[in-house]
């Protein structure tokens with residue numbers, strides 16, 4: 126095993142930074158100068174290095190391509206007005222990656238590669254961290270199977286990588302979501318609680334059908350009866366009914382979101398009542414009819430808080446309360462941003478300062 130504190134670094138000969146238009150950053154299409162790459166084989170991590178961002182060369186029989194043993198994470202680094210760079214909750218993403226890895230029969234990624242790897246990579250590419258409002262450096266760690274083999278079994282070799290991408294907002298506008306009653310994102314006992322690449326692939330087709338009707342994304346419901354709310358697009362889902370913040374409780378079909386957890390903690394600190402429990406579609410629609418449904422929003426790393434302003438349920442289109450009236454998400458969203466930017470105390474020690 127190599128000494129993980131000594132990540133070998135190969136620098137780019139010329140930075141691509143001058144070519145980047147920081148005022149027009151599409152999500153996830155521009156990549157910083159360097160990437161981290163680590164290789165696992167024969168039961169141990171063999172190498173780790175930071176290198177110029179570039180293509181990989183892989184066998185066409187690489188098992189990840191065929192059977193989807195592939196997981197990822199998403200987190201962000203922020204630059205504040207004092208030019209400090211803060212990475213939000215890297216330890217939480219590391220812990221979740223290793224839970225996903227266990228579910229997909231993959232090796233755990235050492236903390237030194239994940240957390241210290243992010244520290245060194247972001248330090249090296251610190252000039253790539255945007256300073257515009259609503260912009261950040263999106264950090265994408267991922268792990269995939271690399272055995273050259275067509276048999277269906279856990280791979281014996283893997284690559285762990287971290288790439289980073291300066292990004293603007295994920296959603297340009299508030300969302301119109303359809304309550305999905307035919308397709309399913311996750312079933313009990315499946316991989317819905319893991320950040321597995323395949324979860325995102327299987328969501329594409331139902332989302333595309335909704336997008337053809339002018340709808341942005343889906344509210345996923347339970348696989349058995351389509352009666353209970355699960356997630357919103359690629360985010361966890363939250364509603365406020367009569368002042369109480371409610372979110373589906375964690376289960377094998379819900380991703381344990383880092384933003385979900387942060388929002389719940391900050392809401393509790395503010396004295397807002399929170400509940401993690403089943404929410405039925407009927408409860409949501411009844412609350413709308415009797416005027417107690419105050420807010421519906423998605424929470425995730427990429428979008429942070431994404432307001433939902435319209436719902437489609439079967440043939441009905443429902444307009445939700447205006448964003449200006451949404452006290453809980455506004456309050457908690459502001460608290461969250463203040464902590465992430467280092468503009469407020471960080472009582473939970475969430476930030477890693479670079």
Ligand code: COI
Nearest residue numbers: 199200359425426427428
């Ligand atoms: C995130 O919010 O980080 C996500 O998982 C969305 C991502 C797939 C772009």
